[in-house]
Amino acid sequence: MPAADSKEKTNVLKKSLACAAALICLTALPLSAGETPRPNNAYLYIGWPRDGQVITEQPFRVWFGLRHFGIAPAGIEKPNTGHHHLIIDAPTPPASEEIPSDKNHLHFGAGQSEVMLELPPGRHTLQLVMGDHDHVPHSPPLVSKRVTITVK
Numbered sequence: 287m288p289a290a291d292s293k294e295k296t297n298v299l300k301k302s303l304a305c306a307a308a309l310i311c312l313t314a315l316p317l318s319a320g321e322t323p324r325p326n327n328a329y330l331y332i333g334w335p336r337d338g339q340v341i342t343e344q345p346f347r348v349w350f351g352l353r354h355f356g357i358a359p360a361g362i363e364k365p366n367t368g369h370h371h372l373i374i375d376a377p378t379p380p381a382s383e384e385i386p387s388d389k390n391h392l393h394f395g396a397g398q399s400e401v402m403l404e405l406p407p408g409r410h411t412l413q414l415v416m417g418d419h420d421h422v423p424h425s426p427p428l429v430s431k432r433v434t435i436t437v438k
């Protein structure tokens with residue numbers, strides 16, 4: 287049985303090496319988020335419209351839901367706070383960079399938690415991202431589920 291025994295030892299060694307390599311890879315990854323921490327139980331969501339909602343009246347109200355986290359105006363550095371960004375018809379912005387400001391990336395730097403929107407007819411996506419005092423997502427990023435709506 288010595289052959290089987292040594293094969294087993296080799297397998298164990300291979301597994302340990304794989305674990306060590308994985309750990310090194312994880313620690314060698316560049317920062318994938320901003321520098322501002324946030325609690326793990328913080329939760330961001332779009333209260334309305336719901337995913338699949340058909341919008342028949344414009345403008346329509348979009349409201350932002352936030353749990354276990356606070357709102358502070360842009361420029362104010364306070365632990366466990368940030369301000370909302372609404373991403374319209376665009377992918378989730380990079381986690382380590384300042385969120386762009388354009389018609390697809392709306393900033394609510396005064397601490398607003400809702401907005402009246404008017405969009406052209408068709409399908410649209412909405413997603414919320416919290417940003418810190420510098421408009422950079424927190425670590426890890428606090429992002430809502432993306433909802434798809436149809437504007438008639």
Ligand SMILES: [Cu+2]
Nearest residue numbers: 360393417421
């Ligand atoms: Cu911002």
